[in-house]
Amino acid sequence: MSTSPPPATRQRTVLITGAAKRLGREIALTLAKEGWRVAVHYRDSVEEAAKTVADCKKLAGACASFRANLASETAVRNLLPTVIEEFGHVDALVNSASTFEHDTAATFTFAALEKHVRSNAGAAILLSHALFEHLQTQGDEARGVIVNLLDQKLWNPNPDFMSYTLSKAALEAANTMLAIELAPRMRVVGVAPGLTLASHLLRPEKFDSLNKLSPLGHASTAADVAATVSFALNNKSITGTTLIVDGGQHLASAA
């Protein structure tokens, strides 16, 4: 059996949730390009996850995908141990996976709230602590970092997506609390994008017109958000705070 090299020289490993598609995929590719080994988590997007893994492998050499339903506590608790089994060690976690379904106060249900809070906040907290416990086994000097993907709308609220927004508000509070609880071993940083990609709820034409409403004339691009995640992972003086990357969207009232 080979012994693992000291933490300073060994290749860094990051687990990214929801990395098969969209923003999570962009973050995976950016970090792979920088030499990270990437653990690609996904739920149902089998083919897209395989594609992200193949693309990351061309850039970094080591990448693997891991399937888990983040709404299931058991599945969440099993996720990091599986990643550690594959890679030997993990240094960083990017909580990017998001459940995003529409409701308002008028259509709100406990079931919708629970569904969003479980995967968008609960999973992030369990995974963060699992990484902390893992790093404790890696020696006194082992350090780690967590990035939580939030949403500019926490600083610019509107009444749509009630359950989703509450789950992101919970994650923003957890970002601060985890930064305090897991220090000095871990840093915890939030990254809050604005409108970045069209979605199943937002057609491309509508996306384009909304995008132009941001003060800078464009909200965030996936590449700029991914660059911000990379910056947060690398800058060792930042913890317990959030960086909003949204073309100034949070400064303007929603039109």
Added chain:
Amino acid sequence: MAAKTVLITGGAQRLGAMLCRSFASAGWSVWCHYHRSGAAAESLRTNLAQQGLMIHTVQADLAIEAQRQLMMDQIVAQTSPLHCLVNNASSFEPDSARDFDVDAARQQLEVNLLAPMALTAAMARSIPARDRSGERSVIHVLDQKVFNLNPDYFSYTTSKLALERLVALQAQALAPQLRVCGVAPGLMFVSGPQSQANFDKASKINLLRRPINPAQVAASCLFLATNPCITGVTLTVDNGQHLLPLPRDVMFVVEQQPKGGA
């Protein structure tokens, strides 16, 4: 393409010198402003030149409007309209809510608040109205204490609180030509009446329990100057100092700790 131009106020020493070094290393054309630190500015210029990094130095009293405008005119005439302005110069004088000298408070507001307002306005006037690339930015250097108040250095703190709100206000007013961001560091250098021994203790009073590396603060400014999607926000770069509330400035909290303790 010509190098992008940055003006760093209070650039001769401490964080300012680190900012000059970081931007120059990243290929920027750097203007290092100084007021009284002419010798330090010259020695920084020589030192960087030895490493192949050329910077310009420019002298101005930031408390005087005519000198602020003259400096901006001189930079635009000699190079080009700025791509980035880092308002780093700060006046930091002890006073209190009960007992502050109005003239001294006015002087700090002039340097810490009105100078950033005036320099930003001059920059905004000098750049093309059509420019909306997200390439041009203003970065105000704040202090983590704007998110973690204590009443020491009362006028200084007041000026930084106003400057923190100015980030969002200018970002609204000057988009899309200019992005405006803040960087809020914690304790990085021996400050005011502080002794080295006091600094050695105080600099570890943060979540990560180690001194803040000024190079990481400079790297944060460089990142904000580069990322075209970020405006109207302040990044706290303080090893988590803002999450440790203290009743007084950290340097006085250290003084009050019992001698011979753990």
